[in-house]
Amino acid sequence: MKKKVLVTATNYSRLCAGAKALLEKEGFEVIENTFGRPMTFEELKDKVGDVYGVVAGVDTWNEDVFKLAPNLKVIGRFGIGVDNIDLEAAKKYGIKVMNARAINSDSVAECTVGLILAVLRNLVNLDKSTRAGKWERYVGYTIRGKKIGLVGFGAIAQYTAKILGAFETEIFAYDVYPNHAAAKKLGVTMTDLDTIIKQSDIITLHVPCTPETTKLFSKKEFEMMKASAVIINVARGPVIDENALYDALKTHKIAGAGIDVYEVEPAAAANPLFELDNVVCLPHSAAETYETYEAVGMATAQAILDVMNGRDPINWLNK
Known part of the structure; x- marks a missing residue:
């Protein structure tokens, strides 16, 4: 047999x-x-x-x-x-x-950058409105010159840093096990989490889901972020408190988000995040x-x- x-x-x-x-x-x-x-x-x-x-x-x-x-x-x-x-x-x-x-690092990193672009330039909403014949204008933001904060600095985050380096950005990273050699090679500054939260224009999440990282970003963290900042989550849904994220986006405490993962998957159609136009949502497909x-x-x-x-x-x- x-x-x-x-x-x-x-x-x-x-x-x-x-x-x-x-x-x-x-x-x-x-x-x-x-x-x-x-x-x-x-x-x-x-x-x-x-x-x-x-x-x-x-x-x-x-x-x-x-x-x-x-x-x-x-x-x-x-x-x-x-x-x-x-x-x-x-x-x-x-x-x-x-x-x-380290086998799917390139695909997830590329999607991370794609989400950044989609959020900063409002690409999804502009696509919808153009198809509807509205011909709307939208003034967005460039990546160039932004401060990027990587939360987690494993293989995906390192490849993300490599890509974003071409945009002439200033890149910071936080990891409980900092890889200083990789950071030096990629021109990344290792720092603490609070510095990343307070100073970054763009924050991307690349940490596993553990008891320590569950709801790593909640009300307190969103209130510490710049009002113009955006957050990208291609890690695991529970790393972000979705209710707190919804409130932060709804009240414009932060400018936008790109989300590939959710606290409960598959995400239900009634997920409140789907009501908002300043978040780009994907179905856990960054690696695909x-x-x-x-x-x-x-x-x-x-x-x-x-x-x-x-x-x-x-x-x-x-x-």
Whole structure:
């Protein structure tokens, strides 16, 4: 009987054909998510009983699931954030977990810059009004000369800094584990969080979701920001208190926001942020390019093969 790999990340056959072919060539049966969204516990429990490996989207992987998966040996996270995976419980059950750190950095960084441009130039609203024949004018802002604050300075933030450096900006970064060598190479000044909040014209978030970063930006932080400042979140939704963000945007305590992630996903149509015209909203899609799907697909497939063959996977998180 073939070993099984469950893929809960979506669009796998269409966008990761090479990775699927690699797994099948090595004798795996690939079972795909047919729902087009994260799978629920009830849906997972019917699939995990005999799977060897998982290519995981943002479904919840915890002890309740692991108890039902006695053959599961490896989870390849199709992305970077692993707040949906209980790493300690996985270790307890002998399951190695890896992620796509440094594999999707370029796509997320490019989207970060795209969101900055969209917010500063009001591009989404101008597109809508032009299509409606209104021919409206809007005076926006350039990126050049702005003070950029990067909250988190990992691979994505570093690539973001590399791109933004071409705009002749002044870039600052905060990280609990500062990488001074990378900062020096990129012309970035490492500083404290309060300095970034108070002085930045543009703040971009690149931190994982942890108890320490949950609601890192709330009412207090938005009140500290410049009234002309914008904030971009391509990290995790809970890093921002959405109610506080809504109030800050509604009352123009800050000028705008670009949001790819939400406290609850998929975000409901009734999310108050969607009422505002000074926020650009995306559906957690910053990493979604053809190149990233191909690269992450191959990396997660290779991680499964490595574990099967007694080797350590790259980016092994729960050693």
